[in-house]
Amino acid sequence: MDPRKLPLLLAAAVLVLVLAFCLFGFLATFEPLEDGRALTWRLVYSGVGALSVLGIALLGARFRR
Numbered sequence: 001m002d003p004r005k006l007p008l009l010l011a012a013a014v015l016v017l018v019l020a021f022c023l024f025g026f027l028a029t030f031e032p033l034e035d036g037r038a039l040t041w042r043l044v045y046s047g048v049g050a051l052s053v054l055g056i057a058l059l060g061a062r063f064r065r
Contacts, residue, residue, distance in 0.1 A: 011059055012059045018049075019049055026045040
């Protein structure tokens with residue numbers, strides 16, 4: 001493996017961890033929350049998770065070059 005690709009793999013690994021955290025957080029918002037904050041947190045976790053998936057896809061495309 002090309003050593004120049006190691007930072008891409010590390011960045012992708014960090015994004016996978018962020019995605020796992022967002023998935024766990026999204027599922028946790030289905031527990032009862034006061035003041036109707038569940039929708040706000042679902043949107044935040046969904047947005048950050050979607051950006052993580054996009055980042056992983058872009059890094060994967062760059063890794064193949």
